[in-house]
Amino acid sequence: MNLDEFELQTRRSIEQALNQLQAAILQVAQLEIQLSETGRAIQGLSQQVEEYLSQQRGADNAPGNSSNGQETP
Numbered sequence: 001m002n003l004d005e006f007e008l009q010t011r012r013s014i015e016q017a018l019n020q021l022q023a024a025i026l027q028v029a030q031l032e033i034q035l036s037e038t039g040r041a042i043q044g045l046s047q048q049v050e051e052y053l054s055q056q057r058g059a060d061n062a063p064g065n066s067s068n069g070q071e072t073p
Helices: 003-060
Strands: none
């Protein structure tokens, strides 16, 4: 292998490595977006659960309801 062939092979290897790095960086960015969206979805679900539980507790404590969830006569 002469110097020109070595240089060409080295350039191709560097280009390939840089392309792989760029692809990995794009995948990381996509994963960050997915993680953020998933976090927001979990926060929203958690808030809905808290609101539901709060409503249920309020209904259980309403007049005519006992602490076990059954109506009083």
